[in-house]
Amino acid sequence: MKILHIIAGLPREGGMSELVPLLALEQHRLGHDVTVVTVGHAEAATALQAGAAGVRVISYRPSRPHFLYYSFELHCKLGTWVKNVDLVHVHGCWTFPVWWGCHAALKHHIPYVRSPHGCLEPLRLRLARWKKRLAGLFFDRRYFEQSAVIHATAESEAQGIREYLFFGGRIVVIQNGVDIEAFSGQADREWLDHRWPECCGKRVALFLSRLHPIKGLDMLVAAWGGANSARVLTCERSKVGETGNRELDNQDTGEADLQTFRPSPWHLLIVGPDEQDTLKSLREQVIRLGLQNHVTFSGPLYGREKATAMASADLFVLPTRNENFGIVVAESLACGVPVITTKGAPWVELLGVPEDGVLSGEVRNEAMSAVSRQPSALSSNGRCGWWVDIGIEPLVAALREAMSLPDEERRAMGANGRRLVKSKYRWETVAERMIEVYQSLPAKLSK
Secondary structure, three states: OEEEEEEOOOOOOOHHHHHHHHHHHHHHHOOOEEEEEEEOOOOOHHHHHHHHHOOEEEEEOOOOOHHHOOOHHHHHHHHHHHOOOOEEEEEOOOOHHHHHHHHHHHHOOOOEEEEOOOOOOHHHHOOOHHHHHHHHHHHHHHHHHOOOEEEEOOHHHHHHHHHHOOOOOOEEEOOOOEOHHHHOOOOOHHHHHHHOHHHOOOEEEEEEOOEOHHHOHHHHHHHHHHOOOOEEEOOOEOOEOOOOOOEEOOOEOOEEEOOOOOOOOEEEEEEOOEOOOHHHHHHHHHHHHOOOOOEEEEOOOOHHHHHHHHHHOOEEEEOOOOOOOOHHHHHHHHOOOOEEEEOOOOOHHHHOOOOOOOOOHHHHHHHHHHHHOOOOOOOHHHOOEEEEOOOHHHHHHHHHHHHHOOHHHHHHHHHHHHHHHHHHOEHHHHHHHHHHHHHOOOOOOOO
């Protein structure tokens, strides 16, 4: 097949920047002719990797208005690519390349697939809500409903898509993949201690993602103090309002009472690029809670350094309010590190309970409760982490349990996680399933 992927941008960091080129690369390895079109310089390491392996990566010069990723060059030339392919796969929402890609596919009667990558989650729709409502009314919703198929990465994302659409559409659920080889390196604790000397002699809990309010880092900082405190109190409210500058509507996050704080043999390492001045507010929170000697902030890591940091940690934490998939969870499991995340991410598999097809409803809930009650041998039945409610208290409980386990038990949980990723989340498997979806579509749309 001749496949064309369209994505607004491929910056150095970002989930889609990593995922889309890897999907294209694996499809190319399966023998397909694959092209990726984007606006601006393709900086993502995975884009360079895909290009070096034979995937065409076409970057068009940006034009004003930049916030829409508009490109006059793409405007003029995209149709030439679209009319000569068998299928168009459009990634993301709310940008000109997305809309123009759908328009061009319809004009040339080429079937197209839409992958929103979490953009239609209710919590994310609250950010800049009026702009998104207008865009949905005039562009996005219509182009979703006219797509041949809509791709979701989890059933929870599929449900959000159904709620967004007026007239429905065919939705398939295919999870994202992980580059297993890239996260197969050995832990290098000497490197980690040299990079962050404050971690020397301590076990490390790692957060590695964007520093953004939606990631729940305010809850994590409060819970980090609470995990070493006698009690946890409800705290100040944090929101992400309509402008997207701060705060999540009506979610109490809590702050810990640190009067009985005890020095911990653990250190919290928070790694990632700052967005919306989140780092400033987090630093202020750390100072207010007296955690300066127990929390370290670092800038983003890429490539081998990112994988080494993940493999060298003792625990990975993603306290997110909302994720359509949570690729860093899969990457940490691929490194053999157990994970704590919230039910804002679709990772019930951390509990060792099947995600679908075996347990459902009350039976599934009872099974998850039974697993979560086991204080020892948590690695039994394939368990590889903690999947908890969104909030301070659940994070405190999970952190306390994880930090109290013997090293051998955490390593056994990490080994379960690596087996899970190797069996279900390899890019080869994901690409094959996506190709099956492509091949089920009509070769040409009716005029």
